[in-house]
Amino acid sequence: MRALVKTRPGPGLEMIDVPEPTPGPREVKIRVLRAGLCGTDLHLHDWDPWAAETVRTPMILGHEFSGIVAEVGPDVTDVEVGQLVSGEGHIVCGRCRNCRAGRRHLCINTQGIGVNRDGAFAEHVVIPASNVWVQPEDFDPDLAAVFDPLGNATHTTLSFPLAGEDVVVTGAGPIGVMAVAIARHVGARYVAVTDLSGERLALARAAGADICVNPAEGDLRQAMRALGMREGFDIGLEMSGAPPAVASMIDHMNHGGRIAMLGLPKEPYPVDWGKVITHMITIKGIYGREMYDTWYAMSSMLSTSRALRDAVTSVITHRFPATEWQTAFDTARSGQCGKVVMDWS
Known part of the structure; x- marks a missing residue:
């Protein structure tokens, strides 16, 4: 499959062919439709000191996305093939004090999709079923792709x-x-x-x-x-x-x-x-989203307000096919834009 990869330490990315991922027993494989560009992705592209300290190459970037469920692991019971979904980009350990107390967004062992494990700048991504957020059937995949930053705003x-x-x-x-x-x-x-x-x-x-x-x-x-x-x-x-x-x-x-x-x-x-x-x-x-109260809040607000849906969608000012990823990154870096989304469909 095609993927946008940080292949080695240093500035830049490469669009290359990599093997398709396989979901584990409690994981879900998603065919990516849209992926949003975040400031984190720019840091990783440029390989600043934070990126050099945090990321181990090779790594597929991208954590803001929407897609269609392509495959589920044998132990997954609440996500079905064919559903439109978004993904919570923070994967928590479930064992630390905060996780066990229900404060998962405060997990001290959090791993980020597209930072600490392969992300969504690819034709397919695999994440835990617990990180999948199922969207309504007729939901706009562009809007579904910005649930990560919308969650930050909501939180x-x-x-x-x-x-x-x-x-x-x-x-x-x-x-x-x-x-x-x-x-x-x-x-x-x-x-x-x-x-x-x-x-x-x-x-x-x-x-x-x-x-x-x-x-x-x-x-x-x-x-x-x-x-x-x-x-x-x-x-x-x-x-x-x-x-x-x-x-x-x-x-x-x-x-x-x-x-x-x-x-x-x-x-x-x-x-x-x-x-x-x-x-x-x-x-x-504030860091990230409260899991999963923030997700319920933003889904509920969007379902009850056309004005809010329109306002959030208006933030997406530029859309590029994934093959034009360099232009997408340049546009996002310019600051003369809102949200930049890449089309992987």
């Missing part, structure tokens, strides 16, 4: 009650835009978004943002005045990993404000802990 956005609250989202990448749509869906009063990309701010505005701020041209204080806000933001959703964005968010939070942080920084940076303490701000780190 982050629903970390704190949002109804009637004023929300600021820093970073209007695909996950930030999805967070805007979710905040609007669950009843936030105002949603403000910051980003340096005009294209991405336009996506956020279309997804339901009340006001969009380019920090090179304005600031959150001006946004608050424009919205008629007399106090700071109640909820902050940090999606950028950019130190100036984090500092600005903290500066504009109300006393008792709550911040959920998903964006990964490139390196450590200082935080005004005096303001965090004196303003009694709660900061919560």
Whole structure:
């Protein structure tokens, strides 16, 4: 089968033929239809220090995907051949303290599909049956392919009650835009978004943002005045990993404000802990999805809101056949886009 492989340490990838995987007793083999590009894939392509420390080559990349079940192992009873599915990209051990307590997203032995084991940039991928999420028969495979980042957005956005609250989202990448749509869906009063990309701010505005701020041209204080806000933001959703964005968010939070942080920084940076303490701000780190409460939440929201489905789908701005993978990577790296999806069908 065709697969996009990190064949050796160093920058770059290769599209090569590899043997088709075979599912184990409790595993499922999926014929990949769509696969989304993530920032993690760019790190792995470029072979930065994190990639060099984490990945053992050869490795098939890719962890955002949808596909059709092609084969199930003999011990699989709840997944059937022919079903359209998405996949949870974090495989947990089931034995550590958090797993045994039902907090699987906190597993200390988590392995990532496309990072620690072969992933979905291929015609077929094998994952544990417990990681398979079955979609409705008529579900859009493009939308099913972005359930991984949608789960990140859902986990982050629903970390704190949002109804009637004023929300600021820093970073209007695909996950930030999805967070805007979710905040609007669950009843936030105002949603403000910051980003340096005009294209991405336009996506956020279309997804339901009340006001969009380019920090090179304005600031959150001006946004608050424009919205008629007399106090700071109640909820902050940090999606950028950019130190100036984090500092600005903290500066504009109300006393008792709550911040959920998903964006990964490139390196450590200082935080005004005096303001965090004196303003009694709660900061919560977010990684991945709660398994599987987040999956139930996003499926339920999408099933009840056409507006939310349209907003999430609008995040997919570019689609390429898998054979044009290099163009897909270049587009994703440009930042002048939303989500990039490759077609493996």
